[in-house]
Amino acid sequence: MIVFLARRLVFMLLTMLAVSIILFAMLEVNVESIAVRVLGAYSTDTQREIWLEANGYLRPIYVRYIEWLGNFLVGDFGESTRFNTRVADILWPRLGNTGLLALFTFGIMIPISLTLGVFAGMREGSRTDRSITFLSVITTSVPEFASAVLLSFIFVFWLGLLPGTSGFTDGFSLREMILPVMVLIIYDFGYVARMTRASMAEVMQSPYIRTAVLKGLPYRRVVMRHALRNALIAPFTVIVLQINWLLSGVIVVEYFFAYKGFGALLLEAALNNDVDLIQACAMIAVIVAVGTQTIADIGYTYLNPRIRFT
Amino acid sequence: MDKKELASVHVALPNLVEQLEKGRTTRRDFLRTSTLLGLSATAAYGIAGKITGEHFVAPARAQQGTPGGTVRISMNVMELSDPSLADWSQKSNIYRAVNEPLAKIGADNITRPYLAERWEANDDLTAWTFHLRQNATWSNGDAFIADDVVANIEKWLDEAHGSSNYSRFSSLEGAEAIDDHTVRFNLSSPDLAVPESLGDYPALIVHRDFWNNGGSFLDNPGTGPFQMSDYSVAERATLAQRTDAPWWGGDVLLGGIDIIDHGDDPSAYLAALASGQVDLLYEISADQVAAVRGMEDLELYETVTGQTGVARFHVTSPPFDDPRVRRAIRACIDHDVLLELAFQNLGTPGEDHHVAPIHPEYAELPRPQQDYDLARSLLAEAGYADGLDIEINCVAQPTWEPNTCQVIAEMLRPAGINLNVNILPGGTYWDRWTDWPFGFTSWTHRPLGVQVLNLAYRTGVPWNETNYSNPEFDALLDQANATLDLEARRAITEQLEQIIQNDSIIIQPYWRAIHTASNRNINGFQLQPAREFDFPVWSMSSS
Numbered sequence: 001m002i003v004f005l006a007r008r009l010v011f012m013l014l015t016m017l018a019v020s021i022i023l024f025a026m027l028e029v030n031v032e033s034i035a036v037r038v039l040g041a042y043s044t045d046t047q048r049e050i051w052l053e054a055n056g057y058l059r060p061i062y063v064r065y066i067e068w069l070g071n072f073l074v075g076d077f078g079e080s081t082r083f084n085t086r087v088a089d090i091l092w093p094r095l096g097n098t099g100l101l102a103l104f105t106f107g108i109m110i111p112i113s114l115t116l117g118v119f120a121g122m123r124e125g126s127r128t129d130r131s132i133t134f135l136s137v138i139t140t141s142v143p144e145f146a147s148a149v150l151l152s153f154i155f156v157f158w159l160g161l162l163p164g165t166s167g168f169t170d171g172f173s174l175r176e177m178i179l180p181v182m183v184l185i186i187y188d189f190g191y192v193a194r195m196t197r198a199s200m201a202e203v204m205q206s207p208y209i210r211t212a213v214l215k216g217l218p219y220r221r222v223v224m225r226h227a228l229r230n231a232l233i234a235p236f237t238v239i240v241l242q243i244n245w246l247l248s249g250v251i252v253v254e255y256f257f258a259y260k261g262f263g264a265l266l267l268e269a270a271l272n273n274d275v276d277l278i279q280a281c282a283m284i285a286v287i288v289a290v291g292t293q294t295i296a297d298i299g300y301t302y303l304n305p306r307i308r309f310t
Numbered sequence: 311m312d313k314k315e316l317a318s319v320h321v322a323l324p325n326l327v328e329q330l331e332k333g334r335t336t337r338r339d340f341l342r343t344s345t346l347l348g349l350s351a352t353a354a355y356g357i358a359g360k361i362t363g364e365h366f367v368a369p370a371r372a373q374q375g376t377p378g379g380t381v382r383i384s385m386n387v388m389e390l391s392d393p394s395l396a397d398w399s400q401k402s403n404i405y406r407a408v409n410e411p412l413a414k415i416g417a418d419n420i421t422r423p424y425l426a427e428r429w430e431a432n433d434d435l436t437a438w439t440f441h442l443r444q445n446a447t448w449s450n451g452d453a454f455i456a457d458d459v460v461a462n463i464e465k466w467l468d469e470a471h472g473s474s475n476y477s478r479f480s481s482l483e484g485a486e487a488i489d490d491h492t493v494r495f496n497l498s499s500p501d502l503a504v505p506e507s508l509g510d511y512p513a514l515i516v517h518r519d520f521w522n523n524g525g526s527f528l529d530n531p532g533t534g535p536f537q538m539s540d541y542s543v544a545e546r547a548t549l550a551q552r553t554d555a556p557w558w559g560g561d562v563l564l565g566g567i568d569i570i571d572h573g574d575d576p577s578a579y580l581a582a583l584a585s586g587q588v589d590l591l592y593e594i595s596a597d598q599v600a601a602v603r604g605m606e607d608l609e610l611y612e613t614v615t616g617q618t619g620v621a622r623f624h625v626t627s628p629p630f631d632d633p634r635v636r637r638a639i640r641a642c643i644d645h646d647v648l649l650e651l652a653f654q655n656l657g658t659p660g661e662d663h664h665v666a667p668i669h670p671e672y673a674e675l676p677r678p679q680q681d682y683d684l685a686r687s688l689l690a691e692a693g694y695a696d697g698l699d700i701e702i703n704c705v706a707q708p709t710w711e712p713n714t715c716q717v718i719a720e721m722l723r724p725a726g727i728n729l730n731v732n733i734l735p736g737g738t739y740w741d742r743w744t745d746w747p748f749g750f751t752s753w754t755h756r757p758l759g760v761q762v763l764n765l766a767y768r769t770g771v772p773w774n775e776t777n778y779s780n781p782e783f784d785a786l787l788d789q790a791n792a793t794l795d796l797e798a799r800r801a802i803t804e805q806l807e808q809i810i811q812n813d814s815i816i817i818q819p820y821w822r823a824i825h826t827a828s829n830r831n832i833n834g835f836q837l838q839p840a841r842e843f844d845f846p847v848w849s850m851s852s853s
Binding site for chain 1: 388389390391395469470471472474476477543544545546570571572573574575577578580581582583584585586587707735736738740741772
């Protein structure tokens with residue numbers, strides 16, 4: 001297990017190092033664009049040249065990379081040209097906001113999708129199974145931007161029940177949280193429910209479950225004590241990997257509802273050529289992606305003792 | 311005022327009054343030019359009213375509303391540093407509540423004195439004298455004096471500072487304080503647009519010690535009626551009325567300004583307005599106009615502007631270095647259809663010369679016509695009888711820009727021209743906006759036609775994105791810059807327009823009408839062509 005963890009850690013570090021080099025090379029080769037971003041599109045070539053010289057951008061790229069990496073490791077992510085402040089000052093609050101969104105989404109979605117998935121998988125082919133499967137397929141097929149527009153039309157423009165944006169400009173508001181969370185749940189619950197259903201259905205077909213039933217154990221006890229733990233192994237992996245999706249895959253929802261989260265920040269950074277911010281966001285996204293993958297692997301090992309690492 | 315008094319303000323004023331009397335100039339053109347020459351807005355409106363028999367009043371302050379109300383606006387809150395470095399009007403709208411210009415361009419496209427209470431120019435327009443308001447004070451208690459203006463001009467003219475004012479005032483050699491409240495601008499060549507340029511959004515006046523005191527807007531005083539109370543980039547900016555001393559302009563009904571950033575998605579702005587989270591939007595897109603018209607609780611604002619976009623050729627890059635290719639491409643364009651398909655007919659068709667019908671010196675030319683036979687024969691002559699593959703670069707947002715390029719591509723197809731529309735993120739496009747062989751660039755409104763021609767088409771100027779160089783054009787432009795008489799300037803402008811059309815350096819699809827929306831609680835708001843907010847004249851109703 002220790003060897004496995006050490007391997008994963010080394011793999012994580014190598015992945016992050018490789019991504020950092022690629023990112024830096026892609027973003028900082030064209031230093032002209034950085035000057036344009038800071039001085040404005042209408043600045044003259046001479047003005048840009050003066051600015052680049054004054055800010056050390058005319059030094060060799062490897063010197064700048066080593067300097068950037070050193071600063072990144074001690075938590076100094078540089079300056080955001082878009083926000084005119086330290087990247088760390090804007091990054092952590094935005095990450096926190098997305099974490100809050102993820103918390104609400106998971107808090108509601110996981111119990112719903114697991115329950116529906118287990119119910120559907122318990123009696124494969126039943127009316128309940130077909131209904132839940134149909135609902136899951138429909139909701140998962142509707143992209144986030146479409147459900148966002150539809151829900152916004154109904155609850156904001158037509159019924160006038162909910163606020164149209166979720167910027168929390170006057171502090172946290174549960175009403176402002178409803179629409180983005182609803183959109184994310186509608187999009188994602190079907191996926192998790194179907195994975196749970198498939199896993200549950202497979203387990204319910206297993207010889208040991210059939211044996212337990214034939215032994216005369218109550219059906220409820222068979223499901224709760226024998227089927228559920230094994231049926232949750234596959235959904236567990238899927239759920240952990242959804243953390244990665246909720247971090248950077250919710251750009252559409254955050255953008256649509258003006259939610260000040262990590263996804264919207266990444267988009268803003270990219271659209272505004274905010275080099276330091278793009279680098280920091282991308283590195284955080286990689287850390288989360290590799291981190292959740294590692295957690296999923298470890299969790300899978302714990303839940304399924306048949307898997308052994310050498 | 312009699313002729314002698316008028317001549318004492320500027321030698322050209324008596325002639326201008328005579329033109330109005332004889333119906334050779336319009337009321338609007340008279341107001342614009344007379345105020346530009348230093349006549350007070352009150353006197354100009356009075357003379358116009360007396361001659362035409364109509365009662366004209368200068369835009370007045372909002373007389374209704376509850377004192378102390380706060381307006382909530384949905385607008386991008388960008389980084390704020392130095393007003394002279396502003397490159398977006400959203401930034402300058404926040405700056406303008408605190409720092410003010412010497413001249414202000416109104417919603418009627420007329421420039422009026424502001425921090426300068428009047429000005430006059432010498433006969434050949436190479437020296438402009440500005441008389442500053444004596445009752446204006448900075449929010450730190452200092453008096454507003456000529457040294458403030460001189461310090462600003464010196465900074466603008468320092469190329470290393472990076473202000474776009476460096477190009478805007480390219481003919482300005484310097485400014486000198488005559489006394490505490492009089493400044494003279496000395497120019498290397500005549501420029502009739504000095505007051506108009508002083509009303510442009512990066513020309514706000516900051517305190518004389520601004521750059522010694524860190525050079526940040528947030529840490530320095532202003533002369534305006536408001537001061538910043540809270541600010542967070544991309545989230546919110548809150549301003550409250552200044553409390554140290556009364557504002558020079560008198561009482562202001564608006565108690566505060568709350569600007570909320572809802573990102574870049576236009577649907578989020580509209581949702582915020584519809585659900586009562588804000589009172590006013592900075593803008594709505596053309597696609598949203600019909601939706602707003604359908605909402606009874608909202609007010610829709612529309613104004614005709616000199617805002618446009620140009621599909622411009624880099625005339626030294628092949629194949630656009632061949633005038634026949636450029637003419638062939640232009641010959642494929644039907645401007646009316648382009649306006650209808652790409653911008654919902656919310657504007658005026660363009661004429662490919664970048665002078666707008668609302669510019670005072672605009673001269674009407676025969677409208678460009680779509681002619682595919684001409685296009686094909688020109689292409690064949692240029693060696694492209696079998697067709698031509700070209701690419702245009704444009705930004706992804708706002709959507710009217712790529713939409714326009716797509717329609718142009720469809721219009722070129724029947725002539726055998728295959729136009730690939732390369733849609734880029736804004737940052738990528740603007741990195742090289744003057745270098746693209748074929749690019750689509752948006753241009754903001756400017757009150758005078760010659761201002762844009764000077765910025766974009768004169769030989770060697772930094773914003774000459776076509777790389778166009780024509781000594782005849784430059785000489786005529788010099789002449790236009792020095793010509794006050796509107797009829798004479800219009801005659802010169804006609805030649806300038808004709809040259810640009812003949813040389814086919816741009817396709818200018820249309821002039822955009824701009825739009826925004828508010829709830830019905832705001833009084834005094836007018837949509838200015840460059841989207842500049844005039845907070846002191848606004849107020850809020852109690853409900």
